[in-house]
Amino acid sequence: MYSLIFNISTFQPPPLYILTPHLVSFFLHLHRHTQSNLLLLLLIHIPVMDSSCIDEASAETATVPTKVKVLPPLPLQRMGSGTSAVIDPAPEGGTEAESKKLPSSQYKGVVPQPNGRWGAQIYERHQRVWLGTFGNEAEAARAYDVAAQRFRGRDAVTNFKPLSESDEDGAAELAFLANHSKAEIVDMLRKHTYHDELNQSRRWAHKFNSCTAMKRSPALLGSLPGQARELLFDKVVTPSDVGKLNRLVVPKQHAEKHFPLKHENSTENNAVSKGVLLNFEDGAGKVWRFRYSYWNSSQSYVLTKGWSRFVKEKSLKAGDVVSFWRSSGPEEQLYIGCKTRAALPDSSVVVRLFGVNIEASKAPQSVTGKRRVTDMELFAQPDSLFKKQCLNVL
DNA sequence: ATTTGTGTTGAA
DNA sequence: TCAACACAAATG
Secondary structure (H helix, E strand, O other), rough: EEEEEEEHHOOOOOHHHHHHHHHHHHHHHHHHHHOEEEEEEEEEEOOOOOOHHHHHHHHHHHOOHHHHHOOOOOOOOOOOOOOOOOOOOOOOOOOOOOOOOOOOOOOOEEEEOOOOOEEEEEEEOOOEEEEEEEHHHHHHHHHHOOOOOOHHHHHHOOOOOOOOOHHHHHHHHHHOOOOOOOOHHHHHHHHOOOHHHHHHHHHHHHHHHHHHHOOHHHHHHHHHOOOOOOEEEEEEEOOOOOOOOOOOEEHHHHHHHOOOOHHOOOOOOOOOOOOOEEEEEOOOOOOOEEEEEOOOOOOOOOOOOOOOHHHHHHHHOOOOOOEEEEEEEOOOEEEEEEEEOOOOOEEEEEEEEEEEEEEEEEOOOOOOOOOOOOOHHHOOOOOOOOOOOOOEEE
């Protein structure tokens, strides 16, 4: 390792220094922010390297300055259309400048279009993500803000709103953003349906909350929009399904139809195929992940790892019914729900939801906290918390 | 015929 | 990362 002292003002990058442009800009960057002409430069001596290695190493080094946060005084936070700005830079100079110069936008992420409209774009991983075109600058700026919020999270620099969690609407929008993939948000922006969808989500949430707060009306709930779900099958759980075997046997017929296992492990010598992890969302939006595999020994398909937790939390008893669903859309999100088959206590009320009779507790349960109440009541959640793939190959 | 959105480049 | 610019793909 060598130590060298440079005077930045006289520093010239000689062609043979192992200093890539990255490093040079790094030093210039440091110089700008340290106000110092002297830089202590530590160079790791790298004996022999091919160019690719050098690039890689220097690229890593070059990432350092991004960590050195020297924030500008204030991020841009412009107010609406109020700011006076020459929107139309008057034609000037020589020949007519009417067609040549497009008026650059005052907003971040907003770019002029030849026809006078405005485009919005955001960059991610060195790539531009087009957010659509808009009739006016501010609208495009708002689109950028939404994308920035979704892509970069809390500390995103935006044109208008910081979108705080404290305020009710802000929180709702943040939740909305979090519950949709980047691609979905971008799609809404490009189709100009973002606000519609957001409002619909808000309306639904409000209705839902008020319904749950006041022993909701089944009819109302039934009419609520929800992602269409297709019932795959029910299973009345056996004693062993809820016993110490910690597994649920999935009836072969349904297993092979709905949860096909790749025959990757065709090796018969393997007692157990490795299986896959399946994610199921329950009525409360909670995601359950089970290992799903085929047991050669018993020639049966089973849910294993994760199942016992489900049994415990739902207080599943033999004779109860477990239902499996799948969203009808392309996402193929899986859902799981359960209900007791035994006669309901008087304190329960049956609610019909999505064509399924479920029960809801009227009164708090015993001190044990045992909740013999199905959570299917929450199945109507339209924006599933997890839009990710529900099927992950191990 | 327009409009949208990508390819590309160079600046910060 | 970001926007300016040119222009091709998409759209009506």
